Amino acid sequence: MAERPGLLTRWNQARRADGLALRRALPDRLLPLLVAAMAVLAALALAGATGAQILSTRWSNGAASMLTIQVPDPETPTTTAGTTTHLTRSDAVLAALADSPGASRVHRLDKAELGALLAPWLGQDHDFALTLPAIIELHMAAGTQTDATALARRLAAIAPGTLVERNAEWGERLGRLADSLHSCALLAVAIVAGIAVVLIAATTRAGLAARRLPIELIHAMGATDGYIAGRFARRTALLAFIGGLAGSVLALPILVLLSRVAAPFAAAAPAPAPAADWTMPAHMLLATLPTPLAATLLALAPAAALIGWLTTQATVRAWLRNLP
Amino acid sequence: MIRLRDVGFRYDAAGTSAPVALRQISFEVPQGGFRWLLGPSGAGKSSLLRLLALTARPTSGTLEILGSSVAQARRAALARLRRRIGVVHQDFRLLPDLPVFDNIALPLRLQHRPEDDVRDEVHSILDWVGLGSRATARPPQLSGGEQQRVAIARAVIHRPALLLADEPTNALDEYQANRLMDLFRDLSGLGTTILVATHNDALIRRYPAHELELAQGRLLRDG
Numbered sequence: 001m002a003e004r005p006g007l008l009t010r011w012n013q014a015r016r017a018d019g020l021a022l023r024r025a026l027p028d029r030l031l032p033l034l035v036a037a038m039a040v041l042a043a044l045a046l047a048g049a050t051g052a053q054i055l056s057t058r059w060s061n062g063a064a065s066m067l068t069i070q071v072p073d074p075e076t077p078t079t080t081a082g083t084t085t086h087l088t089r090s091d092a093v094l095a096a097l098a099d100s101p102g103a104s105r106v107h108r109l110d111k112a113e114l115g116a117l118l119a120p121w122l123g124q125d126h127d128f129a130l131t132l133p134a135i136i137e138l139h140m141a142a143g144t145q146t147d148a149t150a151l152a153r154r155l156a157a158i159a160p161g162t163l164v165e166r167n168a169e170w171g172e173r174l175g176r177l178a179d180s181l182h183s184c185a186l187l188a189v190a191i192v193a194g195i196a197v198v199l200i201a202a203t204t205r206a207g208l209a210a211r212r213l214p215i216e217l218i219h220a221m222g223a224t225d226g227y228i229a230g231r232f233a234r235r236t237a238l239l240a241f242i243g244g245l246a247g248s249v250l251a252l253p254i255l256v257l258l259s260r261v262a263a264p265f266a267a268a269a270p271a272p273a274p275a276a277d278w279t280m281p282a283h284m285l286l287a288t289l290p291t292p293l294a295a296t297l298l299a300l301a302p303a304a305a306l307i308g309w310l311t312t313q314a315t316v317r318a319w320l321r322n323l324p
Numbered sequence: 325m326i327r328l329r330d331v332g333f334r335y336d337a338a339g340t341s342a343p344v345a346l347r348q349i350s351f352e353v354p355q356g357g358f359r360w361l362l363g364p365s366g367a368g369k370s371s372l373l374r375l376l377a378l379t380a381r382p383t384s385g386t387l388e389i390l391g392s393s394v395a396q397a398r399r400a401a402l403a404r405l406r407r408r409i410g411v412v413h414q415d416f417r418l419l420p421d422l423p424v425f426d427n428i429a430l431p432l433r434l435q436h437r438p439e440d441d442v443r444d445e446v447h448s449i450l451d452w453v454g455l456g457s458r459a460t461a462r463p464p465q466l467s468g469g470e471q472q473r474v475a476i477a478r479a480v481i482h483r484p485a486l487l488l489a490d491e492p493t494n495a496l497d498e499y500q501a502n503r504l505m506d507l508f509r510d511l512s513g514l515g516t517t518i519l520v521a522t523h524n525d526a527l528i529r530r531y532p533a534h535e536l537e538l539a540q541g542r543l544l545r546d547g
Contacts, residue, residue: 017426018433019419214419220379222407223434224400324381324402 019214020228022235025207031236032243034199035308039247039300040254042192046300047255049185050293051262056178065171067138067148069093069155070163074134078159089159090134096158097136100151102144109135193307200236200311207232208319219323229316237309244304248297255293256285326376326486326517327352331385333371345371346541348385353519355485358512360528361521363538369521370414372538373488376519377411378402390485390517407435410484412492416475418463424450424474425459431482449477452507454500468495476504480511487511489520493527505531 074090087095090108097106109117114132115124140146148166155162208215215228286294331349336342346368353359361369374380375387378394387394392405410431418427425446432442450456453473463471472495479487487508493501505527512518519536522528528535537545 017422018430019422019426021421213417214421216379217417217419218430218434219403220377220406220411221431221434222403222405222409224403226400227434324379 018218018223018231020211020218020231021214022207022211022231025211026203026232026235026239028239028242031200031203031239032246035196035240035243035304036247036250038192038196038199039244039304040251042189043248043251043255043297043300045185045188045192046296047251047258047293049182049189050290050296051258052178052182052185053292054262054290056175056182065140065144066167067140067146067151068165068167069097069136069138070165071134071136071155071159072161073131075131089162090136092158093134093155093162094136096155097138100138100146102140102146103138104141105137105139107137107139109137196240196304196307197311200240200308201315204232204236204312204315205319208316215320216323219320225317225320228320229313232316233309233312236312237305240308241301241305244301247304248300251297251300252285255297256288259289259293325353325355325357325388325391327386327388329386331375331382331387333368333375333380334383335371344541346375346382349538349543350385351536351543351546353517355517356512356515358508358518358533359520360533360535361519361538362523362528362535363544366540367538368541369538370490371541373411373490373519373521376486377409377488378406407431407482408485410479410482410487412472412475412479412487412489414490414494416463416471418471418474418478420463423460423462424455424466427463427474428478428481430478435482445481446477449481453477469497469500472496473500480507483511483514484516487516487518489518491522491524492520493522493524501527502530 071090071093075088078085078087078089078092085092094106094108097103100106114135117135118132146166148164152162152164155164219228286297289297328349328351331346332344333346334342334344349368349372361372363369371380375382376389378389381394389405390408392401394402397405419430422430428446428449429442432445437445447456447459450459453476455470455473455477458466458470463474466474472492476489476492479489489508493504496504501524508518508520509531534547535545536543
């Protein structure tokens, strides 16, 4: 019996003429085109999933861990048991907050910050005629549970009329929304992958039908199921890889644009990306995307090839079961 | 060797509508044995050759090919067995897209033989069948006789342990037919088991050998 040749030799032998004529069985136009279209859809869905994930993290861990305290008449001295003290209402509240368990940072917005906050309604002029309440941000350490109602009662006792707004409530709602969007995006990716499987299986079956005679002949000569399936699977994987690569390149500018639009909502997201310039080459444009999105985009072509390879292997092996 | 015990075969194995092609066929052929397979059209010769070539499975009985029981063999084992079988089909079954050279090289390439060996072996047998100058031609460019010689070359190039031929001389002239029979005799002497289905009485008279005669799917004579 002949000695079993090495992997490279076997690969080269597989490329030689064995009558399967895979270039005709699986033409190099339609499949890459369809896979490219699906890769664009998958890239958009993955962008949605990544964006939702970033927003979910941001809203759950960022704004959600902060409480906003509003102290009216901040400069008025406080009174204790009917006696006026030397502390203003805002200072008294700040002092009380500094002792709060789990507080990581207490910050009173200064005049400029208040002005920036109110600018959309009151313009850029920061000389307000009305006395504004003091706005204090209370940042809690990660994982700290805060009883906002109890805190509001405690602060109202020190400075009556003080309001505590629990951002976490909104943060949790937004986080849940972002999680839902994330799940929907992943579902969309799964649907696109499912369609890809169906499409590749149908294309492979058409190729098998077109090359039935040579397949039956080399099967009768002793070609194993693995050999025939491997020949088809390598061809499909190559075409799917080309389609996936083309789709990724097509999707890149759209994703850069989307990430630009979404940037303000994910300001606290990890790895801030450099600004995109449309004259940049593709690999530099890729670097402007958030790292998770760039990684998923890079993984699209290999994933398409893997789906193509696995689907074709399964389809051809199932088809060959009809032969003895 | 090959051994059949009460082998039956029906094309529509799942149902009962198809006619029975073979009934209770039993015979043995030892290693290196030569058998003529005789009988009128529709007697079951081609069906029997299909079973022996492992391109169909018996619907009843037991079949042993080259020492392996077909019913119990796994798919990979059947593929290995098929690589030890050569078949000359009545309709040649050449691949029209491939040049003559690649058609003949197929069995060697499926055995992962080195390409240098493949080249030497194919050119050698092309010279033997008188088609040394037609290596790059495609089957549709060949005459019927030339196509049959390509089919014969493809069937024997890997020195099969079992050679099955269905009317292998019907497109050959007498000289070529005699050369082919001389080759079969030589291969048989080297240990190849050979079954040849034919209607060519003159050939049978020139090369007398053990005969298996079929009629209506039954084995009438084994001797």
